[in-house]
Amino acid sequence: MRHTALPKILFWFLGAVLLVWLCLGVGLGTWERPDQIDPMIWQLRWPRVLVALLVGTALAVAGAAMQALFANPLADPSLIGTSSGAALGVVLVLAFGFGGMGVSLAAFLGAMTVCLLVLGVHHLLGAGRLGLLIIGFAISAFCMAVVSLILFISDDMVLRSATNWLSGNLGAAGFVPIHYAAITMLIGLVVLVAKARDLDILLLGDETALSMGINVKHSRLWIVIGTTLLTGAAVSLSGVIGFIGMMIPNVIASIWGGTRASIMWRSAVVGAIFLLLVDTFARSIVYPIDLPVGIVISLMGAPFFLWLFVKGIRT
Numbered sequence: 001m002r003h004t005a006l007p008k009i010l011f012w013f014l015g016a017v018l019l020v021w022l023c024l025g026v027g028l029g030t031w032e033r034p035d036q037i038d039p040m041i042w043q044l045r046w047p048r049v050l051v052a053l054l055v056g057t058a059l060a061v062a063g064a065a066m067q068a069l070f071a072n073p074l075a076d077p078s079l080i081g082t083s084s085g086a087a088l089g090v091v092l093v094l095a096f097g098f099g100g101m102g103v104s105l106a107a108f109l110g111a112m113t114v115c116l117l118v119l120g121v122h123h124l125l126g127a128g129r130l131g132l133l134i135i136g137f138a139i140s141a142f143c144m145a146v147v148s149l150i151l152f153i154s155d156d157m158v159l160r161s162a163t164n165w166l167s168g169n170l171g172a173a174g175f176v177p178i179h180y181a182a183i184t185m186l187i188g189l190v191v192l193v194a195k196a197r198d199l200d201i202l203l204l205g206d207e208t209a210l211s212m213g214i215n216v217k218h219s220r221l222w223i224v225i226g227t228t229l230l231t232g233a234a235v236s237l238s239g240v241i242g243f244i245g246m247m248i249p250n251v252i253a254s255i256w257g258g259t260r261a262s263i264m265w266r267s268a269v270v271g272a273i274f275l276l277l278v279d280t281f282a283r284s285i286v287y288p289i290d291l292p293v294g295i296v297i298s299l300m301g302a303p304f305f306l307w308l309f310v311k312g313i314r315t
Contacts, residue, residue, distance in 0.1 A: 030297040040223070048170050051237050051278045052273040053291075055170075056244060058234040062227040062243020063065015063250070064264045065192045069201035069223050070133055073253075073308055077245040080136035080224060082144035085114025086235040088089060091147045091162050094153045103165065104177070104291045105234040111232030114139060119224060123229040129206065164170025165253070170243035171278050181233040188229030189268075195223050196261035231287075241302025246272055250308060 062077040070079070078084065089110020090103050118136045125131055147166075151159055151259045164171075192199075199220040206216050234241070248271045252263050278300075279293040 012241035047178060048279070049276060052276040054182055054185060055234045055238045055241065056272040056275030057268045058188070058230040059241065059244040060248040060267035060274075061189060061192060062230040062234075063247075063248035063262045064260065064267045065195075065199060065223055066229050066245065068203050068260050069204075069220065070129060070303070071203055073250050074246060075303065076242065077227055078140065078240075078242060078296055079133060079142040080118050080126070080228070081114040081143060082111040082228050082231040083235055083242070084140040084147070086111040086232060087141045087147050087240055089113070089164055090156075090165055090239075091150050094161050095167075097152050104181070107183075107236040107239075108232045109263050111228060111235060114143060114299050115224065115228040115232070117223065123160050129220070132224070135202040136255070164292070166296070168237050168239045169290070169292040170219060171290045171292075178237065181261050184229050185231040188226045191226030191229065192223055192264060193261060194217055195226065196259065199223065199260040207221075239294060240277075241297060243297050243304065244275060246308075247301055247304050248274060250304075 059077060061134040063075070064229065066077055066079060067073055069075070086107035087110070089108075090109075093103060093106040118132070118139055121135050121139070122132050122258040125135070147162075151162055154162075185252055198209070200213055201212055201214050202216070202219065209216050209219075231245075249263055249267045252266045252270060256262070256266060258266075277296075282291045282293045282296045285291050285296070
């Protein structure tokens, strides 16, 4: 069995390496060997490729976990307020400064703060899976209302900077520290992989999970923490990019199926490749304007969301 899987793994690995190599050399309609590209271009392009791979991986894995946690194929990492919390943190820093705190740090702290708030309220109310979803939605809506209020009273410079970030743009890659976000993503990935079996059982319902010896509250807490670490680190690098966490795991589950662990690993690979390809394409649509990749993915994600919704009604 292992011998038959080895050629597939090798094929995917070589294909991924080739893809990264090609995306590193894409520029102005021509291709160049990455080691022969001008150093300034190399310093800007390689971090962007790396950020695309990291963010695509993080959002896709977080989405796979969220869909199992809520037993809903439409679930997305932003459901528990991480994206809106990150947006609020960034807008507060852009509008008021707060001691020169960096945008990426503000995004991560905002995401974590909102996550802790959601978990705290949920612990007090003890409303189960549906309660967690409703609390996250309500706090997320409140955060976005505050974001809109701040932007409404801010000057044009703040509005422009915030809009660029909220659109999901990888153009800042190379100017923000990647290693801290990468470490945070690794921790979140380890947490979710460790809870992969619990996710499979939670899909059967809380009562079934309890009968099988699963501590539902404990598992749900760690799963939310894992997804928040992944999502918070991702949005701190790229801004708000939606729909990846919803689209990729659904495609993986439809094509390959399998356990939640296998879906998460495959989602990691496909999510990374998908975001890298879309970002490379987005840079050339209205060149020399750097079109935010979040806008392009949203244009793709909205019809996909409607298709899933209609599919769910008919089945």
